[in-house]
């Protein structure tokens with residue numbers, strides 16, 4: 001790392017309050033996105049290097065190899081390195097404001113110091129969530145402000161770029177602050193969070209719920225205590241029974257039959273009663289509903305003597321992970337709807353005082369554009385009204401182009417990791433004014449774990465390296481090479497066992 005505060009060069013040519021360019025001091029190395037500082041007696045202007053170019057007026061492209069070699073061998077060096085920077089703002093009395101000062105040619109540019117960068121990117125605020133460090137400046141921590149999550153957060157990137165990792169970091173920080181957090185986890189990416197050295201300190205605050213229908217990507221031995229998310233049949237409305245039976249919302253005939261069966265039931269109304277009630281409906285209806293009845297019988301393990309409720313999964317400082325792995329999407333939708341609808345009801349009626357954060361992994365599967373399912377309606381409602389009641393979304397997706405655009409544009413803060421697909425870039429660009437052309441251009445060149453943070457939770461767009469996780473990750477990339485070594489070893493073991501058997505057979509016969 002280069003010394004902070006060291007001289008880098010002087011401004012040249014035309015400069016403005018937004019952009020400036022400087023000629024680099026010989027021997028100085030600089031990288032794109034590095035932070036620089038122009039100091040005046042009463043304020044400092046902080047900028048970021050956006051472009052680096054090197055120019056020679058002598059070494060023209062028509063010179064030919066020998067010509068260039070002659071200059072180089074005679075040490076004729078008149079190469080000029082020009083850096084173009086954009087101003088991030090002016091720091092005056094420790095406060096960052098938009099820069100309106102003129103930068104004149106011939107002004108000294110220095111590498112930005114730790115102090116000034118820390119003032120900007122990691123201000124000492126109660127609501128600061130520590131998410132990582134500045135790219136190229138591991139000595140400068142970056143935090144985002146929890147109050148900026150008031151208008152929801154989107155975490156967007158192509159697969160493998162670090163969405164779940166980043167979401168886990170935000171969850172850890174929220175737990176430190178005592179937030180109530182719910183995670184809808186269709187691929188069991190978060191169920192190992194209680195494991196590992198760091199995870200153990202969080203484990204008293206993490207509960208994992210799994211419906212008996214979730215296949216569970218990791219066994220209970222790996223995950224530890226997992227609580228069943230169950231339903232008591234008698235707590236269900238006819239509409240919910242239809243949802244569970246996989247009867248679509250517009251299949252009104254079948255829904256009506258379920259309603260008739262439900263209203264013909266007497267007494268306890270458990271699943272057995274419900275199935276018996278097919279006897280009380282006309283034979284043609286019985287025929288129509290028979291396949292769905294067979295289906296609900298197959299999934300009867302989700303029913304129990306108790307419905308898992310709000311008090312189980314919402315509590316101050318608790319992170320509740322809903323492991324939905326292996327479930328059909330419509331059942332995942334039903335359970336997710338149940339959970340977030342109950343949260344919204346409790347918040348609207350002021351039954352739960354504290355803010356609740358709902359993380360939705362693979363959000364494009366819950367709210368694809370143009371759908372009007374109960375889960376999508378509820379998510380849309382939270383996106384537009386949640387902030388009034390203290391319910392905040394963290395929407396995680398690899399397909400910003402394949403998610404309801406209203407919900408995406410209600411997410412006023414965004415963590416964007418590597419994205420290369422042009423359609424997804426366009427969707428991002430359309431979703432927020434704060435995402436400029438320059439940001440979109442940079443998205444393809446981000447490394448795994450590098451992110452652009454934009455919107456209400458930061459003062460200015462930041463390019464950061466998201467910090468290491470303290471809790472254990474699930475669902476990371478598999479190391480194919482080491483797995484193949486194990487596969488070869490197993491194959492060779494099998495071959496040698498076979499060989500031994502063969503030899504024994506030859507010695508003893510048969």
Ligand SMILES: Nc1ncnc2c1ncn2[C@@H]1O[C@H](COP(=O)(O)OP(=O)(O)OP(=O)(O)O)[C@@H](O)[C@H]1O
Nearest residue numbers: 158159160161162163164165448449466475476477
């Ligand atoms: N900031 C980071 N620091 C270190 N490693 C990281 C970071 N971000 C991601 N990784 C690693 O990169 C791999 C992919 O990350 P992750 O699973 O979070 O990606 P993803 O975008 O959620 O992928 P998918 O869409 O497939 O779920 C993981 O092995 C993870 O540990």
